[in-house]
Amino acid sequence: MTRTVLRGGRVLDGTGALPADGDVAIEHGRIAEVGPGLDGDTEIDVTGRTILPGFLDCHVHVVFSGVDPFRMQHEPFSYQFYAAARNLAATVDTGVTTVRDAGGADAGMKKALSDGLIEGPRLRTAITVLGQTGGHTDGWSASGETVRLLVPHPGRPDMIVDGPDEMRRRVRELVRAGADVIKICTSGGVLSPSDDPRHGHFSPEEIEVCVAEAAAAGLGVMAHAQGTAGIKNAVRAGVHSIEHGVHLDDEAIELMLARGTWLVPTLIAGRALLRDVDTGATRLPPAVLDKARAVTAEHLASIRRAVDAGVPIALGTDSGVFPHGSNLDELALLGEAGLSPVDALRAGTARAAQLLGLGDELGTVEPGKIADLVVVDGDPLDLTGYGKRITEVFQSGHLVRSR
Structure with a gap:
C-alpha cells in the first residue's frame, strides 16, 4: 500500500468553509485523511498553494x-x-x-x-x-x-x-x-x-x-x-x-x-x-x-x-x-x-x-471520497484566470497533470 500526502498547503474543501492550512493523504485512489502534519510513503510539496476538489x-x-x-x-x-x-x-x-x-x-x-x-x-x-x-x-x-x-x-x-x-x-x-x-x-x-x-x-x-x-x-x-x-x-x-x-x-x-x-x-x-x-x-x-x-x-x-x-x-x-x-x-x-x-x-x-448524482463520491475534499483533486497557485478566492493557475490535477489519486 502506498500512501501519498500533499503537504504544506491549504485546503478549500468544497463544503463552503474558507481555506485552511492542512495536508491531504491519498490511499487506494481515495482521500484517506485531511489535516495538519500527515505522514506518507510519498510526499508532494504544495507549499504556498491550495488543494481543491477536481x-x-x-x-x-x-x-x-x-x-x-x-x-x-x-x-x-x-x-x-x-x-x-x-x-x-x-x-x-x-x-x-x-x-x-x-x-x-x-x-x-x-x-x-x-x-x-x-x-x-x-x-x-x-x-x-x-x-x-x-x-x-x-x-x-x-x-x-x-x-x-x-x-x-x-x-x-x-x-x-x-x-x-x-x-x-x-x-x-x-x-x-x-x-x-x-x-x-x-x-x-x-x-x-x-x-x-x-x-x-x-x-x-x-x-x-x-x-x-x-x-x-x-x-x-x-x-x-x-x-x-x-x-x-x-x-x-x-x-x-x-x-x-x-x-x-x-x-x-x-x-x-x-x-x-x-x-x-x-x-x-x-x-x-x-x-x-x-x-x-x-x-x-x-x-x-x-x-x-x-x-x-x-x-x-x-x-x-x-x-x-x-x-x-x-x-x-x-x-x-x-x-x-x-x-x-x-x-x-x-x-x-x-x-x-x-x-x-x-x-x-x-x-x-x-x-450529477455524484455527491457521495466527488465534489469535496473529505475522507472516503474519490481523490479527484486539483492544486491552484495564488489566492484560491481570486476567480480570475483560474484554469491557468492549476498546477496539479489528480484523478483517483493519480497525478495526471503537473505544470
Missing part, C-alpha cells in the same frame, strides 16, 4: 471543436471522434475531472475513457439532443439544405422528434444506447438557423412524456431552455436542470425554487462565441450572429435574478461551442452574477457533483 462541468460538447458550420460540412464523419480525444485532454488539463456531455459523446467514448485508450475527465453522457421539427436541433436552412451538428449513427439516435409517441420511443432508444441523462430543447436556440430562443418548444404533454420515460429508467432530464415559456414548461414537467436560462422572469424563478430545479447558466458560451467571431476563428450566418448578440445582453441579468433568489446553481460552460480548455473562466462570470467566491467554487465542485 472541478465538474455540467454542460460540454466534447465532439464539437467550435461550431463553424462551413468547416463542419467538409470534415469526414469520423473526424469528430479524434477531435474529441484532444478536447477531453484539454479539459482535464484545466482541472476539470468530470463532465456531463450535453450531446455528441456516445457509449464508445465513455468506454474508451474507462479502458484508458484516451485520457480525459470522467464522462456522463446525454448522447444526443432532442428537439422538434423547426427547433434547436433542426439544421434545415432556407436553401432547403440541412446541416446537422450531430449526425445519427448506430450509437447516437436522431435528434428530431414530434409528438408524444415519437418522444417516448426516442427516450427509450437513448436509454438503450447507454445515456446517463436525457437532453431536451424546450425553447429555440442561437446556433439553429430557423428558430427564436424566446419561443417555447414541445407541448407540455411531449415534455411530460420525456420526463416520465426518463424517470422510468432512473434518469433525469436536462432542458436547453432559453425562452421564458420553455423554461416554465420544462420546470412544470419535472426536468432536473435548466440549461442557459436566458430569459427568466419572477414566475419561472419561483417555480424553480418550489420544485428544486437546478440552473446551469453557461454564461461564458455567448461571450466566447462572439469573441471567436470577432477574431475570425468562427463564421456564423448573420441571423445567428444577431441572436447571439441579443442573448448575451440579457443573459447575465437573468442569472443575477436567479442567484439573488437562491436558485441552486451548478457550473456548466457549453464548451465545444467555443474551444475546450477554458472551462474555469466560467467561475469569474458566476462571480459577476452575484455568487461569492466560495459559492462560485462550490458551484463547480460540490454543487455540480450533487446535480
Whole structure:
C-alpha cells in the first residue's frame, strides 16, 4: 500500500468553509485523511498553494471543436471522434475531472475513457439532443439544405422528434444506447438557423412524456431552455436542470425554487462565441450572429435574478461551442452574477457533483471520497484566470497533470 500526502498547503474543501492550512493523504485512489502534519510513503510539496476538489462541468460538447458550420460540412464523419480525444485532454488539463456531455459523446467514448485508450475527465453522457421539427436541433436552412451538428449513427439516435409517441420511443432508444441523462430543447436556440430562443418548444404533454420515460429508467432530464415559456414548461414537467436560462422572469424563478430545479447558466458560451467571431476563428450566418448578440445582453441579468433568489446553481460552460480548455473562466462570470467566491467554487465542485448524482463520491475534499483533486497557485478566492493557475490535477489519486 502506498500512501501519498500533499503537504504544506491549504485546503478549500468544497463544503463552503474558507481555506485552511492542512495536508491531504491519498490511499487506494481515495482521500484517506485531511489535516495538519500527515505522514506518507510519498510526499508532494504544495507549499504556498491550495488543494481543491477536481472541478465538474455540467454542460460540454466534447465532439464539437467550435461550431463553424462551413468547416463542419467538409470534415469526414469520423473526424469528430479524434477531435474529441484532444478536447477531453484539454479539459482535464484545466482541472476539470468530470463532465456531463450535453450531446455528441456516445457509449464508445465513455468506454474508451474507462479502458484508458484516451485520457480525459470522467464522462456522463446525454448522447444526443432532442428537439422538434423547426427547433434547436433542426439544421434545415432556407436553401432547403440541412446541416446537422450531430449526425445519427448506430450509437447516437436522431435528434428530431414530434409528438408524444415519437418522444417516448426516442427516450427509450437513448436509454438503450447507454445515456446517463436525457437532453431536451424546450425553447429555440442561437446556433439553429430557423428558430427564436424566446419561443417555447414541445407541448407540455411531449415534455411530460420525456420526463416520465426518463424517470422510468432512473434518469433525469436536462432542458436547453432559453425562452421564458420553455423554461416554465420544462420546470412544470419535472426536468432536473435548466440549461442557459436566458430569459427568466419572477414566475419561472419561483417555480424553480418550489420544485428544486437546478440552473446551469453557461454564461461564458455567448461571450466566447462572439469573441471567436470577432477574431475570425468562427463564421456564423448573420441571423445567428444577431441572436447571439441579443442573448448575451440579457443573459447575465437573468442569472443575477436567479442567484439573488437562491436558485441552486451548478457550473456548466457549453464548451465545444467555443474551444475546450477554458472551462474555469466560467467561475469569474458566476462571480459577476452575484455568487461569492466560495459559492462560485462550490458551484463547480460540490454543487455540480450533487446535480450529477455524484455527491457521495466527488465534489469535496473529505475522507472516503474519490481523490479527484486539483492544486491552484495564488489566492484560491481570486476567480480570475483560474484554469491557468492549476498546477496539479489528480484523478483517483493519480497525478495526471503537473505544470
